[in-house]
Amino acid sequence: MEGKLRVLIVNGSPKGEYSLTLQHSLYMLGQEPAVEWAVLQAGEALSPIDYDEAWLAEAIDEIERADAIVWSTPVYTMLVPWQLIRLFRLVEEAGRSDAFRGKYATSMMTCFHYYDHLAEAWLRATCEDLGMAYMEGRTADNMDMLRKDHRASMRFFMREFIEACRNRAPLERKYAPLSGRPSPRFEPVAAGADAGANAGRAAPAVPAAAPGAAPRTVLLTDEYRKDGNLSRMIDAFVGAYPYPVEVVDINDFPYEAGCHGCLRCELVGECDRKDGFQEFYLNLVNTCDALVFGMNLEGRYLRPVWKLFLDRTFSNGHRTSMMGKHTAYLVAGPLRSLPNVRQFLEGKDNVGRENCMAIIGDEYDDSALLGRLLREGAGRLARAVGARYQKSVNFLGWGGIKIFRDLIYGMRGVVRDDHRFYKTHGLYDFPQKDIPKQLFNVAMGVAFALKPVRLQAFERMPPLYIQLHKRIVDSGKP
Ligand SMILES: Cc1cc2nc3c(=O)[nH]c(=O)nc-3n(C[C@H](O)[C@H](O)[C@H](O)COP(=O)(O)O)c2cc1C
Numbered sequence: 001m002e003g004k005l006r007v008l009i010v011n012g013s014p015k016g017e018y019s020l021t022l023q024h025s026l027y028m029l030g031q032e033p034a035v036e037w038a039v040l041q042a043g044e045a046l047s048p049i050d051y052d053e054a055w056l057a058e059a060i061d062e063i064e065r066a067d068a069i070v071w072s073t074p075v076y077t078m079l080v081p082w083q084l085i086r087l088f089r090l091v092e093e094a095g096r097s098d099a100f101r102g103k104y105a106t107s108m109m110t111c112f113h114y115y116d117h118l119a120e121a122w123l124r125a126t127c128e129d130l131g132m133a134y135m136e137g138r139t140a141d142n143m144d145m146l147r148k149d150h151r152a153s154m155r156f157f158m159r160e161f162i163e164a165c166r167n168r169a170p171l172e173r174k175y176a177p178l179s180g181r182p183s184p185r186f187e188p189v190a191a192g193a194d195a196g197a198n199a200g201r202a203a204p205a206v207p208a209a210a211p212g213a214a215p216r217t218v219l220l221t222d223e224y225r226k227d228g229n230l231s232r233m234i235d236a237f238v239g240a241y242p243y244p245v246e247v248v249d250i251n252d253f254p255y256e257a258g259c260h261g262c263l264r265c266e267l268v269g270e271c272d273r274k275d276g277f278q279e280f281y282l283n284l285v286n287t288c289d290a291l292v293f294g295m296n297l298e299g300r301y302l303r304p305v306w307k308l309f310l311d312r313t314f315s316n317g318h319r320t321s322m323m324g325k326h327t328a329y330l331v332a333g334p335l336r337s338l339p340n341v342r343q344f345l346e347g348k349d350n351v352g353r354e355n356c357m358a359i360i361g362d363e364y365d366d367s368a369l370l371g372r373l374l375r376e377g378a379g380r381l382a383r384a385v386g387a388r389y390q391k392s393v394n395f396l397g398w399g400g401i402k403i404f405r406d407l408i409y410g411m412r413g414v415v416r417d418d419h420r421f422y423k424t425h426g427l428y429d430f431p432q433k434d435i436p437k438q439l440f441n442v443a444m445g446v447a448f449a450l451k452p453v454r455l456q457a458f459e460r461m462p463p464l465y466i467q468l469h470k471r472i473v474d475s476g477k478p
Pocket of ligand 1: 013014020021079110314
């Protein structure tokens with residue numbers, strides 16, 4: 001390659017020049033004298049709903065002129081910010097997606113490592129779909145760059161990237177292309193008309209929720225009463241659900257702009273945007289008992305309006321407002337080819353200790369079967385609400401819960417509302433605060449210094465390990 005390599009840093013952070021991530025990208029490229037670089041402030045420019053179209057046209061030209069792209073972005077709500085998704089979408093709508101083709105790309109992200117892997121996976125897959133050669137990026141938390149050893153690795157990383165661009169080194173394609181095949185059309189049939197496994201079987205009883213009142217169930221959707229599978233799935237689900245359902249089309253909310261990461265919500269408890277979203281969302285989650293989501297997939301994620309919506313829910317800080325409640329997801333599109341979207345939904349619910357009772361996709365040739373799945377899902381959701389059933393939490397949840405616990409505790413002087421919430425809900429479950437366990441470990445630490453004790457423990461371990469549980473089983477009591 002002749003002359004200087006032209007690298008475009010596309011800054012996805014809505015904080016613009018105040019982006020922490022940007023400092024990382026500037027540092028790395030500042031160490032590369034043979035590179036010409038420029039910054040595209042995409043996150044900032046695309047925050048308002050009414051963005052500047054002249055900016056977009058110029059931005060696409062800049063992308064086209066660049067030899068390589070560094071996506072410099074924070075992680076927002078387990079992905080990149082809505083603004084960056086919007087950039088890809090607007091370039092596509094302008095018919096200019098070819099501007100990306102053949103270019104090398106990598107990413108620099110800062111975050112608290114909460115689902116940052118999903119953010120990079122989405123970015124990489126999206127780049128690969130656009131014909132870009134993507135090299136694995138870096139993620140850092142807010143203190144990493146202050147360390148000398150970390151900076152040495154950052155320089156190594158950027159050097160490798162620049163060399164890969166210059167030599168047009170082959171890079172592995174990690175994600176298979178999507179087929180682009182639409183899901184079969186869902187043609188609902190009336191309940192009972194489908195001679196499936198449940199036909200003729202009595203529907204399981206729905207236990208009463210709170211005495212007197214039906215549980216408040218809200219369905220949030222990006223498509224309602226249109227000619228799409230999602231609309232028909234919603235009708236089938238709502239028709240089978242034994243309680244009233246309020247349907248809210250999230251496209252109808254008058255969003256002023258995307259979240260711009262100002263943290264006013266964390267510091268003074270109010271969202272900086274004045275469109276009423278914070279009140280709308282808090283009122284919704286505080287008063288509903290069950291939340292159903294109707295979601296269309298688009299590209300490798302949900303329709304972008306979901307990201308706009310979800311990023312704005314950050315105004316509630318890290319307070320898991322749906323804790324203990326119940327959810328279900330109806331998803332139209334290639335969900336089976338997008339396991340990361342499923343992981344996002346499951347992870348979000350697991351961390352929030354919401355109880356996801358169903359994730360139902362639409363990739364069924366057999367409409368009768370999908371109809372039965374929807375009816376069964378509706379029944380299961382209603383029964384779980386009534387029984388106040390609590391699901392178990394897996395790695396997706398526990399991993400996130402521990403990250404948040406440490407984050408909030410470490411920042412407790414600043415994020416005071418979050419800290420109060422964590423304290424009152426007993427979420428500070430640090431092992432060092434478990435006094436009986438501490439005493440046990442002190443005693444064991446002394447005894448286990450002796451090999452005969454360890455040998456004896458080894459021999460007695462199997463029955464001892466299950467002793468308390470076995471007692472419950474043997475008692476036969478509930
Ligand atoms: C709306 C919002 C959502 C966020 N979501 C996540 C997240 O899902 N995972 C994570 O690790 N950090 C998350 N963060 C933290 C940011 O990624 C982190 O503060 C980042 O360093 C900000 O970078 P910037 O200054 O370049 O914008 C979120 C921050 C905001 C404001």
